Amino acid sequence: MKPPPLYALADCNNFYVSCERVFNPKLEKKPVLVLSNNDGCVVARSNEVKALGIKMGIPYYQCREIAEKHKVEVLSSNYTLYADMSCRVMMTLQQFTPRMEIYSIDEAFLDFARLPISSPTEYAAFIRNTVKKWTGIPISIGIGPTKTLAKLANEIAKHAPEAEGVFDIASRTAEERDALLAKIPASEIWGVGPRLTEKLGLYGVRFIGDLLRQPDDWVKKHLTIAGLRTVWELKGRPCIPLEQLPAARKSLVSSRSFGQPVTELTDLEEAVASYTSGAAERLRGQKLITQFVQVFITTNGYGREPQYANSTICELPRPTAFTPELVKVALRLVRKIYRKGYRYKKAGVLFTGLVPETAQQQNLFVPVADRHQEKVLMKIVDLINARYGADTVKCAAEGLAPGWTMKSDRRSRRFTTRWEDLPVAKT
DNA sequence: TCTGGGGTCCTAGGACCC
DNA sequence: TCTGGGGTCCTAGGACCC
Numbered sequence: 001m002k003p004p005p006l007y008a009l010a011d012c013n014n015f016y017v018s019c020e021r022v023f024n025p026k027l028e029k030k031p032v033l034v035l036s037n038n039d040g041c042v043v044a045r046s047n048e049v050k051a052l053g054i055k056m057g058i059p060y061y062q063c064r065e066i067a068e069k070h071k072v073e074v075l076s077s078n079y080t081l082y083a084d085m086s087c088r089v090m091m092t093l094q095q096f097t098p099r100m101e102i103y104s105i106d107e108a109f110l111d112f113a114r115l116p117i118s119s120p121t122e123y124a125a126f127i128r129n130t131v132k133k134w135t136g137i138p139i140s141i142g143i144g145p146t147k148t149l150a151k152l153a154n155e156i157a158k159h160a161p162e163a164e165g166v167f168d169i170a171s172r173t174a175e176e177r178d179a180l181l182a183k184i185p186a187s188e189i190w191g192v193g194p195r196l197t198e199k200l201g202l203y204g205v206r207f208i209g210d211l212l213r214q215p216d217d218w219v220k221k222h223l224t225i226a227g228l229r230t231v232w233e234l235k236g237r238p239c240i241p242l243e244q245l246p247a248a249r250k251s252l253v254s255s256r257s258f259g260q261p262v263t264e265l266t267d268l269e270e271a272v273a274s275y276t277s278g279a280a281e282r283l284r285g286q287k288l289i290t291q292f293v294q295v296f297i298t299t300n301g302y303g304r305e306p307q308y309a310n311s312t313i314c315e316l317p318r319p320t321a322f323t324p325e326l327v328k329v330a331l332r333l334v335r336k337i338y339r340k341g342y343r344y345k346k347a348g349v350l351f352t353g354l355v356p357e358t359a360q361q362q363n364l365f366v367p368v369a370d371r372h373q374e375k376v377l378m379k380i381v382d383l384i385n386a387r388y389g390a391d392t393v394k395c396a397a398e399g400l401a402p403g404w405t406m407k408s409d410r411r412s413r414r415f416t417t418r419w420e421d422l423p424v425a426k427t
Numbered sequence: 428t429c430t431g432g433g434g435t436c437c438t439a440g441g442a443c444c445c
Numbered sequence: 446t447c448t449g450g451g452g453t454c455c456t457a458g459g460a461c462c463c
Contacts, residue, residue, distance in 0.1 A: 036430095036431035037431045037432060038430090038431060038432095039429090039431095040431050041430060041431055043431075043432095043463095058430080059429065059430035059431095060429075060430085061429040061430075062429090062430085077431090079432095103463085104462080106463080107463080190462085191460095191461065191462080192461085193462080194461095224436095224438075225437075226437070247435085250434090250435080251435090253432080253433060253434080254432090254433090255431090255432065255433085257430085300430085301430090302430055348432090406431090
């Protein structure tokens, strides 16, 4: 007999803040927030910061005053550190189930259905303690018969103090579950964002209970097929399967806002060359090659100044991950769309039509031997940059001392991935 | 003054074809 | 005044996620 489906969602609490605290215990119990790239927006908040009413995603300048008043520790994001910590958490979680989906940098779904356990709640509590002990990262775990319900259970686990970080919605009776869902705002549902919340509100649908009372065809009409799946999941009917293998990537983008507005083509060229080079390195890291290169540039959409945004795309004669070729194409594209007289805020490069490097088509006009040389060259460049630090070797087109780089004034050290940055226990 | 980056999926509408 | 119908493919835009 097939056991009934049971999913656990493990979610790291305030993940980036927790990573920082592992290596800087002085931050414990203090208000801490982490900013996005370019020190632009708030992307992680400790509970103390949440209590101050500082909202997720807002631009930092809108909360600087209150942050300074309450002596909030403000940090730039350190993605190298977070990615490595994420890896440790995921490896730990992996010990507890043969079937797991890494959903994001700080979340994983664990299949609990086939495990020889008598109490999912106790098992989850054990997992939670182990992750904390092995990695230093606090997590919460929600358990449910579908992924959407496990997500919701996780929210409950995080906010109900008596839950102690674990909540199992599957073990509740139908009445208990209905009573619980009736009081939760529809905006908390996985897959319901601000737009849909507003739209639902117009129809008087404010709580999950309201939504579950709507007939299927009403849901499909107003929320599309994705919304209908969500509603079925909320009713306990699994529609979103566990994805153990990450889906094949379809696109890869590298884009940045500039620390200061850029007006000159030469600066844009350097930025685009640099993003292209970084994107190409990631492409190779995933053993992919790209068929299309797209470049986009844009002025600051928030400002009142004259606006301009454009993008253009080029199909390559054959898919590749060879940096010099990609940079050459990207530079041609940025020159094509550049217009003098604007203050540019952001540029980016998008690779689409990705295929595995092993699936490469032969091309009559490009000798196989040349391609082999390209591959060897890129491999050596990647090795050097991995060992001696990013940008030890790079294209001249990327510039030497660019003035357009992003702000990152308060970044912590790369404690776990650079020898020079190893934490010092005592000096 | 200051507003992130990197993804996916769905739909509507136009182009095009027979 | 009348002005086909139905299918596919592609793209842009909108919505969501973290």
